[in-house]
Amino acid sequence: MHPVDPADTLAPAHSAHVDTFARDHLPPPEQWPELLFDLPGLRYPDRLNCAAELLAGTDPGRPAFHTPSGPPWTYGHLRDRVDRIAHVLTGQLGVVPGNRVLLRGPTTPWLAACWLAVLKAGAVAVTVLAQQRPHELRTICGIARVTHALCDLRSVDDLARAGVPGLRITPYGGDAPDDLLLRITGAPDGPFEPADTAADDVALIAFTSGTTGRPKGCMHFHRDLLATADTFSEHVLRPREDDVFAGSPPLGFTFGLGGLVVFPLRAGASSLLLEQAGPRQLLPAIAEHRVSVLFTAPTAYRAMLADLDGHDTGSLRRCVSAGENLPAATWRDWHERTGLRIINGIGATELLHIFISAADGDIRPGTTGVPVPGWRARVVDAEGTALPDGEPGLLAVRGPVGCRYLADPRQREYVRGGWNITGDTYVRDPDGYFRYVARADDMIISAGYNIAGPEVEDALLRHPDVVEAAVVGRADEERGQIVVAHVVLTEGARRDAEELRVFLKSELAPYKCPREIVFPDALPRTATGKLQRFLLRAEPVADAPSPVAPEGDTSPGGGPK
Template sequence: MLEQRPWLKNYPDEIPSTLTYKNQQVQDYLKRAAEDNPEKIAIHFMGKETTYKDIYESALKFAGYLQEIGIEKGDRVAIMLPNMPASVISYYGILMAGGVVVQTNPLYMERELEYQMKDSGAKAIITMDILFPRVTKVMPQTDLQHVIVTAIKDYLPFPKNLIYPFIQKKQYGIVVNVNHEGNQHLLTEILKQPKRELKEYDFNSDDELALLQYTGGTTGFPKGVMLTHRNLVANAAMCRAWLYKTKPGQEIVLGILPFFHVYGMTTVLILSVMDANKMVLLPKFDAETTLKTIQKQRPTLFPGAPTIYIGLLNHPDLKKYDLSSIDSCISGSAALPVEVQQKFEEVTGGKLVEGYGLTESSPVTHANFLWDRPRVKGSIGVPWPDTDAAIFSMETGEALPAGEVGEIAVKGPQVMKGYWNRPEDTAETLRDGWLLTGDLGYMDEDGYFYVVDRKKDMIIAGGYNIYPREIEEVLYEHPAVQEVVAAGIPDPYRGETVKAYIVLKEGAKVSEDELNKFARKHLAAFKAPRLYEFRDELPKTAVGKILRRALVDEEKKKLNNEQEKRA
């Protein structure tokens, strides 16, 4: 089946099976966009717009300043920012200086931040004023030598820039003042300075690191994924080929997915610049703000995650907003429930399809077709150009035929170089050029792939293998359910038992008994949840992925406490 690559017969004529990749750096896209479209709007941010020329000039100044303070080729520089103009300027500026970007979640607390800075060996970090105290506390324990500070107000139009500090003080309870001196630097001051001549370095896109992107750490300490310029350029080119009906330079891209998540970075930060499209950036997801932004700014491309689409669909005032500008959406980071997909397409008139990938593959490897092909229910789609995929047996490690469940493995130019300073983990995950994803799934006769679950999330109850995603798909069909996650929790008799955590739609009511009857109507008895818990919200990552492992850990803690009390 693999030799035949059955998925290629499904490709529309407009999508080539293989692409040509230039030996170039990611920042070359910004240079070209600024040269070809200098006055084109690159960023809309909270009412203020910035051109490609201005972004490029700012990135050049930032790059020169980094070299001036001692950043050399291969040095790691961290970005700890939400989506804002400074995150675009600093990303491309670090690459121009020859540095390696370390994307860092602004929600990280001191322990998490210290771990990542130590592990990456970052020499400098750019962050927000309100995060400055957190950064300075960890600096003595790390290799950080410089901290560069920016602020939301610096990128707001008048009079918002004057009002925002008061809003920030009310929201966070602090006002931070940083002086541009010593090892503390202000981005506003840096950008007032003249451009410096940049040192030139030898470059090979196959080997040259662009990014250390840390995995979420939901299954242990986060690992730094080494992504090269070649990896990122290749995945962006694949994405452009997949979106063959879009018009470069004419699209408006909604940037809600955070750039510190690899999916947002590739599909918004890199692809938008590659095509000189306009980015509409939001520093965080808020359903009402997003609906207002869509109505006013008229975005056409909307990469997102299921929880974002769910949040919008369940807003009580959804019908008041015009979302008809949205043409194309690829959902990633978690399974997309079919009900959500159908409803979102009804509301917008656009296309929403599920894709698949992981940090280690820059990130996309599969997606459904947006146009010219019928929808395949429940599938993550087919491999992208130049991407091979297979299902390997967990027992023998050999490729399995169509229809059999095993571990999904992928191979292609977007696959990482390896894990930073972790040769054993690299050897375990990369085998003979194949990236073992840790996801269980199967391929059908036509080359469409299906994820049944994470290998580590599979529930084994009474000897049966149970896949949480199957249970969740069923419960999402209940009209009262807004969000659901199923998990295996400790059970003294069955080993594990299935528990469903439910968030209800606003104003909806349903009993545990009613949900149980509904589940058992659609699932075999051994798969149906034995326990239900209703919650106001579910624990999530910054990109909106539900943290199943956090719920399991809660249950284990409860069980341990009960056992200690009995003892």
């Protein structure tokens, strides 16, 4: 093994960042997990720019990104556009290495090119979901001290309404004089010299909801992004240059960022980028574009089973599932209908991508798999002591990527004794396979999306008629869990669930909105006033309206937990 001392990665002299905010707000070294680099492919040079590495070497005439219409972007086209965007960032917009740049928009080649350009310029990418609302965006920008934003014109309004002080928003996809795509026509010709970033300079801040409702910024280095490709992708997925990747998770999730950008580019392959990527869109796209590698959540695989007869899936050779537990029945049904073995996996935004998985003949339906090469895992008790096989406990992992929250005291909860504690309850079987049991916290996982109940409660409490709110997850055959809100209203207020949903859609991304809302007279509490959530989870929902899919919730894919 090649453990890394966190103190060795914090020396400012090695950083290319002029704006040192991200490095200055890394957790103290003693709170870092132990990092392992025991595979030859993980021994990266001290100076490394992830974007430059991903774009290097592939024949410029090979396809990089496909879209539902129009010719593909070749690697040559992609490099030219990335370089032009990087020239605009540094020459016209005043971005310096280390600045945080928000990226927002539907999944398109332009969004991917902006992400690569931000990294190539040495700035820090903060990718968010196009669905997120002003309140959420304002919180994220405040935590990360975001200075600039590149935003699809169709997603600008909510970002502008967020009213982030000092944020410079540059739209793309329109015809205004300040539009990024018009700016790049006047950018210098020729390559952009990549920023001389250190391998351990922060490249990405990915946000994940915590059980307290306040988002946590997960800081990842240039080498971390390559490490996800050089572990799970190289050793489990094993992509080929002629592969076409596609999937449902947006680039705002690290599941999608890895599966649709980092992994295919690292392999010299290509990716089909879909703005709408629910089951109804995926099946025809697979046939039309001869997709060979698919990333989505178990919910989507279950949904696609009903429509398989009308679509050609013969081009598929790899199917990856993450974001929620994959039931053995779904695995077997998919295998029976397609002959394909779904590659199950568990990942985390804190660790970027999948760290336990198995492929081909190593798959054991009903289990997640074994540690990906380069990773270690065990099951521990609350004190961190390893438990024997067969006994449920907390999943603990470590490898080449580790949790580093942005100035967040919850770092001490996630990292204990050098291990990352994911918040999942697992059992290790005697044959070394890890089997999922349940979430160990109050996070709701619905169709692959992580939803913090307290965040939804906070949004409900912003409604003038809501006195109290408690949000819990309830088991659901199709989605794993659904969000159920228990709401106490002011005296005389009308119990109108649809009116509350309309309000919430202006406050939260649609996938976070409750599918069921009930109106008890009071919430169950202990004598000391503590909310008894377990009673809400256990009781049947009465007088609830029929479940209605939140508007815009068309893509069931989610990121690693």
